[in-house]
Amino acid sequence: VILRLAAVLVAALALAGPASACAHPRTSLTYLEGQIMCPTCHTTLDQSDSAAARQIETHISQRIAQCWTAQRIESELVANYGKGILAAPPHSGFDLLAWWLPIAGVLGGAALLAVGVWRWSRRREPEPESAASGLDEETERRLDELLSRFE
Amino acid sequence: VTGPLKLTLQLLALACVAGLLALLVWKLTHQQHAPRVGAVAPAFTLRRLDGPGDVSLASLRGKPVVLNFWASWCVPCKSEAPVLEREWTRYRDRGVVFVGVDFHDLSSDARHFVAAHRLTFTMLEDGSGQVTGSYGISQVPETYVLSRAGRVVAHLAGPITASGFSGEFRAALARVAT
Numbered sequence A: 001v002i003l004r005l006a007a008v009l010v011a012a013l014a015l016a017g018p019a020s021a022c023a024h025p026r027t028s029l030t031y032l033e034g035q036i037m038c039p040t041c042h043t044t045l046d047q048s049d050s051a052a053a054r055q056i057e058t059h060i061s062q063r064i065a066q067c068w069t070a071q072r073i074e075s076e077l078v079a080n081y082g083k084g085i086l087a088a089p090p091h092s093g094f095d096l097l098a099w100w101l102p103i104a105g106v107l108g109g110a111a112l113l114a115v116g117v118w119r120w121s122r123r124r125e126p127e128p129e130s131a132a133s134g135l136d137e138e139t140e141r142r143l144d145e146l147l148s149r150f151e
Numbered sequence B: 001v002t003g004p005l006k007l008t009l010q011l012l013a014l015a016c017v018a019g020l021l022a023l024l025v026w027k028l029t030h031q032q033h034a035p036r037v038g039a040v041a042p043a044f045t046l047r048r049l050d051g052p053g054d055v056s057l058a059s060l061r062g063k064p065v066v067l068n069f070w071a072s073w074c075v076p077c078k079s080e081a082p083v084l085e086r087e088w089t090r091y092r093d094r095g096v097v098f099v100g101v102d103f104h105d106l107s108s109d110a111r112h113f114v115a116a117h118r119l120t121f122t123m124l125e126d127g128s129g130q131v132t133g134s135y136g137i138s139q140v141p142e143t144y145v146l147s148r149a150g151r152v153v154a155h156l157a158g159p160i161t162a163s164g165f166s167g168e169f170r171a172a173l174a175r176v177a178t
Helices: A002-021 A029-033 A051-065 A070-081 A093-123 A129-133 A137-149 B003-029 B075-094 B107-116 B130-134 B163-177
Strands: B045-048 B054-056 B065-070 B097-103 B122-126 B142-146 B152-156
Touching: A029 A051, A029 A070, A051 A070, A093 B003, B065 B075, B075 B097, B075 B163, B097 B107, B097 B130, B107 B122, B122 B130, B142 B163, B152 B163
Parallel strands: B065 B097, B097 B122
Antiparallel strands: B045 B054, B045 B122, B065 B142, B142 B152
């Protein structure tokens, strides 16, 4: 009976250990599942059900239970798998280009479009009527005479 | 839109198209394929999983090499592990080197796997999967048998325990060990 009680106590402590290790988790599995890629299927963890993805999820859960921050967990995974494990490139160094280039592209495209539209609208402004006809007075007089015969 | 601005815009558009085409060509020419039988196996240097230091394939030149790609999360790798260990103990005295390459895996889990299956041959880790990619590995386990000259003698794209592969693996081993 004593042995059984001891075994139950040890099992309870073992199960309770990880949960009680961190009373206030500093990140969540749901958040990190969207930030970390599954290395074999090239989707984020929340989109994957592969064995490799499940392994990483289990590992992340263990780290969360140890009160690790999201940044620390990500750093550990990068050290293990390389930068490709991150769903988004880091906000530093050369990787910043990946963030700024699309923005620069969109802004540049919008600016070009605006300039194009502005110039196009200027070119299509109505011109003076006299200049539009392009006929001298004599021709206009004769044309009026011809037209008056049909009225 | 007239004059220099029009020309600039046209050049910009051409540059964009040329850039995209160059990217497409680069991607197509740099796609990684599995080395064929008879081809020289891609060179690599990887960190040891079972201790400090690195191991390069070049350092094994002159010895037949069995290159096994695996991961701790891979279910067929579990049944394959004892067979690999058994073949390693059988062939090591004949100069054959067995090398396990663990890819896309957590180092801690991989070490646990090695300990649990009592694997004693050289273990390397390829966390990023870069080397594994150069061998065209799409799934694990996969095994390459390399000759003393570093050429591919056999490529088994599946567990060596599979009925279609076990005979081919043993035949390739016997061939390179002579």
